[in-house]
Amino acid sequence: MTEAIWRVNVNKQTVTTEPVPESWQRLAGRALIPRILLDEIPPKCEPLGPFNKLLFVPGFLVGHMLSSCDRISVGAKSPLTGGIKEANAGGTTGLKLVHLGIKAMIIEGAPAGDGWWLLHLSQEGGRFEPADDIVGLGIEESAARLREQYGDKVGIALIGPAGEMMMASAGIQNLDKDGAPARIAARGGLGAVMGSKRLKAIIIDKTDYTPPPLADEALYKDAKKRYVKALMAHPQTKTYADYGTVAVATMANGFGAIPVKNFSVGEFENIDKINADNMRDIILERGGDGDTTHACMPGCLIMSSNCFAGPDGEKIVTPLEYETIGLVGSNLGIDDFDTIAKLNQEMNDLGIDTIEMGGALGVAAEAGLMEFGDGDRAMELLQEVRQGTPLGRALGQGAATIGKLYSVRRVPVVKGQTMSAYDPRAIKGTGVTYATSPQGADHTCGLTIRAKVDHLDPTVQLDVSIAGQINTAGFDTLGACMFSGFGFSAAPPDTIRDLLKGQYGLDFGENPLQELGRETVKLERAFNKAAGFTAADDRLPEWMTVEPLPPTNAVFDVSEEDLDKVNEVFS
Amino acid sequence: MKVKVRLHATLRRHTPEGYQNRLEVELEEGATVASLLRKLNLGMEPEHLLIVTNRRRIEPEDALADGAKIDLFPPISGGN
Numbered sequence: 239m240t241e242a243i244w245r246v247n248v249n250k251q252t253v254t255t256e257p258v259p260e261s262w263q264r265l266a267g268r269a270l271i272p273r274i275l276l277d278e279i280p281p282k283c284e285p286l287g288p289f290n291k292l293l294f295v296p297g298f299l300v301g302h303m304l305s306s307c308d309r310i311s312v313g314a315k316s317p318l319t320g321g322i323k324e325a326n327a328g329g330t331t332g333l334k335l336v337h338l339g340i341k342a343m344i345i346e347g348a349p350a351g352d353g354w355w356l357l358h359l360s361q362e363g364g365r366f367e368p369a370d371d372i373v374g375l376g377i378e379e380s381a382a383r384l385r386e387q388y389g390d391k392v393g394i395a396l397i398g399p400a401g402e403m404m405m406a407s408a409g410i411q412n413l414d415k416d417g418a419p420a421r422i423a424a425r426g427g428l429g430a431v432m433g434s435k436r437l438k439a440i441i442i443d444k445t446d447y448t449p450p451p452l453a454d455e456a457l458y459k460d461a462k463k464r465y466v467k468a469l470m471a472h473p474q475t476k477t478y479a480d481y482g483t484v485a486v487a488t489m490a491n492g493f494g495a496i497p498v499k500n501f502s503v504g505e506f507e508n509i510d511k512i513n514a515d516n517m518r519d520i521i522l523e524r525g526g527d528g529d530t531t532h533a534c535m536p537g538c539l540i541m542s543s544n545c546f547a548g549p550d551g552e553k554i555v556t557p558l559e560y561e562t563i564g565l566v567g568s569n570l571g572i573d574d575f576d577t578i579a580k581l582n583q584e585m586n587d588l589g590i591d592t593i594e595m596g597g598a599l600g601v602a603a604e605a606g607l608m609e610f611g612d613g614d615r616a617m618e619l620l621q622e623v624r625q626g627t628p629l630g631r632a633l634g635q636g637a638a639t640i641g642k643l644y645s646v647r648r649v650p651v652v653k654g655q656t657m658s659a660y661d662p663r664a665i666k667g668t669g670v671t672y673a674t675s676p677q678g679a680d681h682t683c684g685l686t687i688r689a690k691v692d693h694l695d696p697t698v699q700l701d702v703s704i705a706g707q708i709n710t711a712g713f714d715t716l717g718a719c720m721f722s723g724f725g726f727s728a729a730p731p732d733t734i735r736d737l738l739k740g741q742y743g744l745d746f747g748e749n750p751l752q753e754l755g756r757e758t759v760k761l762e763r764a765f766n767k768a769a770g771f772t773a774a775d776d777r778l779p780e781w782m783t784v785e786p787l788p789p790t791n792a793v794f795d796v797s798e799e800d801l802d803k804v805n806e807v808f809s
Numbered sequence: 810m811k812v813k814v815r816l817h818a819t820l821r822r823h824t825p826e827g828y829q830n831r832l833e834v835e836l837e838e839g840a841t842v843a844s845l846l847r848k849l850n851l852g853m854e855p856e857h858l859l860i861v862t863n864r865r866r867i868e869p870e871d872a873l874a875d876g877a878k879i880d881l882f883p884p885i886s887g888g889n
Contacts, residue, residue, distance in 0.1 A: 473857050474884035477819045485818040485885040492880045494864040514818045692865060790864050
């Protein structure tokens with residue numbers, strides 16, 4: 239099957255296919271998003287207006303169930319940051335889009351009326367169907383009804399009430415391999431962009447396995463063997479399977495970098511209650527639906543996901559991950575997994591980024607809207623979001639909006655986007671990433687916690703952040719989970735090059751990861767520059783440069799000269 | 810001299826007396842992190858471990874002081 243661009247016009251309700259333009263052929267996943275937006279939208283356009291476009295772009299390696307390499311990149315101009323946005327997710331959306339022969343899907347235009355629609359994609363093409371009967375429903379109920387109607391083998395990407403209300407914290411949920419609507423392209427308000435197109439859900443009706451053709455099957459299979467062997471031999475793979483990302487909690491705490499009570503402290507007094515050992519013990523003891531090891535994508539060998547069940551053994555949420563434990567747990571002064579899991583599931587059902595909402599609730603607590611540690615009040619505030627009350631809508635716009643509304647100075651955002659669960663004063667390389675990534679504050683754009691540097695020394699952070707920014711952008715372009723990185727880096731050097739050559743017959747040079755990663759960040763920065771961003775946007779909030787973070791008492795003191803060098807590297 | 814060691818996540822199952830995550834280890838004066846790791850015999854290369862004391866990363870060649878508190882982490886990183 240030849241790869242094609244599928245173009246969806248929500249105004250005319252048409253779906254057409256086009257050949258892939260030559261200048262797009264050597265890009266995929268995260269890298270293709272800024273290229274398409276630079277080519278097709280005015281960079282200064284209104285993110286929720288008719289000129290913005292919502293893109294679904296699978297990574298290069300998607301389609302063959304190569305372990306941890308079937309992720310979907312979703313992109314648009316962000317209503318949260320006003321800049322470029324790519325958020326990627328596991329699950330089955332990427333795999334099924336590729337099996338339909340889709341290189342990229344471009345959703346464009348402005349809807350004509352007030353109705354809500356489903357987009358149905360299959361080998362026969364695409365069509366629109368009314369969706370008014372599921373509007374207002376949460377993600378769980380919407381997905382259940384859609385699976386009943388279209389069968390339990392289809393892929394679904396959908397928005398919840400937050401996306402319908404066009405909140406800047408809204409993401410796009412995708413089904414995992416078992417049909418749970420829990421793999422969210424979370425960050426930057428892409429759910430709001432989908433809501434602005436009045437699309438409640440996309441049904442990907444492709445149930446048979448039709449991987450894309452291989453240009454050189456022998457080469458591909460050999461490279462695949464090398465990668466899988468290195469991945470399985472790496473001790474990281476075992477750690478992720480047994481503990482998942484929650485194992486990071488004690489590590490971040492050990493560096494004094496876990497967010498506590500709206501990023502006011504870096505060490506959590508009750509860390510032992512929200513660490514990996516405790517979570518594993520609870521899951522195993524309760525049994526039932528709980529599972530310490532779960533794969534979000536078919537074919538994944540790392541299986542870092544999990545399912546957290548209540549005392550009755552019934553599922554509360556899948557997955558429960560470190561960033562949520564940090565932002566919704568310690569950041570809100572909440573120290574028990576049951577409460578965190580329930581808040582997480584409520585956010586999932588609303589279709590909301592847990593990092594952004596955790597950040598917004600932390601600022602809300604500082605503003606006096608809740609007491610730190612009060613999970614019941616946090617849940618009440620989420621009901622305000624669901625009901626679309628004025629306060630709920632303010633929270634739904636994210637931490638920056640609620641901070642402005644209540645005149646809170648301590649707001650942990652860059653480019654309007656909430657920081658992940660690493661305080662940048664104690665992990666300063668990640669602070670450089672937060673400040674300078676075109677995506678806004680985001681650990682998946684270059685986390686440096688494992689870099690071999692003193693995280694408190696401001697003079698050694700620039701290079702580790704740049705290396706991280708390039709690497710993660712490279713993996714996002716392949717459609718690879720960031721955890722596959724250990725496998726790829728332990729595999730022989732030509733493995734990624736040979737996988738790409740084996741699949742496409744294209745040679746991406748000595749180091750495709752570096753080249754694709756660098757090209758991606760360059761394109762993203764070019765988009766942001768055209769949208770009006772300047773060096774002043776590549777900064778952490780001022781309060782983090784003057785307010786010491788206990789117990790290290792560090793401030794963010796990487797020089798402005800170093801921060802500005804990032805732009806030189808990528809221009 | 811003695812140092813206090815905390816083992817995190819998968820590492821806790823490698824301890825000499827079975828399943829535990831807090832240990833006190835007797836070492837010679839001036840011992841390095843590498844000698845501590847040899848004694849613990851965790852079945853993992855030092856390069857894969859992240860070793861933290863007093864909220865800073867330390868490396869195998871670094872010397873340890875009496876009473877130091879050491880956190881050992883297996884290879885793992887974040888995600889949401």
